[in-house]
Amino acid sequence: MKDRLRRTMMFLPGNNPGMLTDAHIYKPDSIMIDLEDAVSINQKDAARMLTFNALKTIDYGDVERVVRINGLDTPYGREDIRAVVTAGVDVIRLPKTDSAQDIIDVDEIITEVEKELGCVGRTLMMAAVETATGVLNAVEIAKASPRMMGIALGAEDYVTNLKTTRSSHGWELFAARSQIVLAARNAGIACFDTVNSNLNDMEQFRTEVQFIKDLGFDGKSVIHPKQISVVNEIYTPTEKEINSAIKVISGAKEAERKGSGVITVDGKMVDGPIIVRAERTLKLAIASGILSEEDIHEL
Numbered sequence: 001m002k003d004r005l006r007r008t009m010m011f012l013p014g015n016n017p018g019m020l021t022d023a024h025i026y027k028p029d030s031i032m033i034d035l036e037d038a039v040s041i042n043q044k045d046a047a048r049m050l051t052f053n054a055l056k057t058i059d060y061g062d063v064e065r066v067v068r069i070n071g072l073d074t075p076y077g078r079e080d081i082r083a084v085v086t087a088g089v090d091v092i093r094l095p096k097t098d099s100a101q102d103i104i105d106v107d108e109i110i111t112e113v114e115k116e117l118g119c120v121g122r123t124l125m126m127a128a129v130e131t132a133t134g135v136l137n138a139v140e141i142a143k144a145s146p147r148m149m150g151i152a153l154g155a156e157d158y159v160t161n162l163k164t165t166r167s168s169h170g171w172e173l174f175a176a177r178s179q180i181v182l183a184a185r186n187a188g189i190a191c192f193d194t195v196n197s198n199l200n201d202m203e204q205f206r207t208e209v210q211f212i213k214d215l216g217f218d219g220k221s222v223i224h225p226k227q228i229s230v231v232n233e234i235y236t237p238t239e240k241e242i243n244s245a246i247k248v249i250s251g252a253k254e255a256e257r258k259g260s261g262v263i264t265v266d267g268k269m270v271d272g273p274i275i276v277r278a279e280r281t282l283k284l285a286i287a288s289g290i291l292s293e294e295d296i297h298e299l
């Protein structure tokens, strides 16, 4: 499903049977099984086979299944695509995407395999941009295929390419993060922030998650189950936000019935964009299980 809740997308190495078996139990919105940098060269074939079997046999419930493949400039990329599409993966994540052509090339191979299977269009794609070139081309990358559901930052590779390092304040990522949010919204797809590899400083992690949410990201890649609850908590609307959104929507409906345009709620003017934001808050509240569709219909 192209448009769904993806607050937390949890990476795990594709050659780790224990993690492949248990990852969904921690309830990330998506798991991202990695065949790329978390897997050493001599494990590439074993990881692909293990991942194929996991996708075929494990019931991950409603947790989305993403696989990060190796690029087509490696000896593994094409085989990775064939294996995971055949196994019925939900999304293919292309790492180190530098151009729209990179996406088109992967799309072509996916289509080739889907034609053999009789399921053309089933597999979604997402791109990770991890270099200056990728960030500069993000606008075109985000629009490169109808399969594209999102675009993400890969900051470890990106800062290496930029000849800097990651800091706790994150200013080295600011331009890339802004560009990715803009490119995603321009293309009408989702955007996801990068991993934070420091598992010891959860306060810094929390600050980062709040920051990327404020920038406009739909969610974040995580590497450990303990990061999931922090991201989900920050992405779940508070009671105050939900109550305010309910007032806005019921006020807007009332105004519509009376035929008036602008209204005030709690002394603040409410018009188009505020109503759209309130609708999004309620959608997130439903997706997070706080409200039901019926609650909204009754407004």
Ligand SMILES: CC(=O)SCCNC(=O)CCNC(=O)[C@H](O)C(C)(C)COP(=O)(O)OP(=O)(O)OC[C@H]1O[C@@H](n2cnc3c(N)ncnc32)[C@H](O)[C@@H]1OP(=O)(O)O
Pocket (backbone or CB within 6 Å): 010, 011, 012, 013, 018, 019, 020, 022, 023, 034, 037, 038, 156, 195, 223, 224, 225
């Ligand atoms: C820059 C990049 O490219 S990032 C993307 C690629 N990197 C990855 O995929 C790495 C993903 N993360 C991991 O592999 C691990 O979290 C590590 C290696 C960082 C730490 O792992 P551990 O030392 O096992 O962590 P820890 O002992 O705290 O784990 C607690 C439990 O959570 C499980 N767990 C930890 N991380 C994960 C994960 N990402 N997915 C699923 N389960 C996990 C462990 O298996 C362990 O389970 P158990 O109690 O049943 O044995």
Ligand SMILES: O=C([O-])CC(=O)C(=O)O
Pocket (backbone or CB within 6 Å): 037, 095, 128, 130, 152, 153, 154, 155, 156, 157, 158, 193, 194, 195, 221
């Ligand atoms: O995509 C990610 O967040 C992880 C990654 O590969 C990177 O940071 O280079």
Ligand SMILES: [Mg+2]
Pocket (backbone or CB within 6 Å): 037, 095, 130, 154, 156, 157
């Ligand atoms: Mg990377």
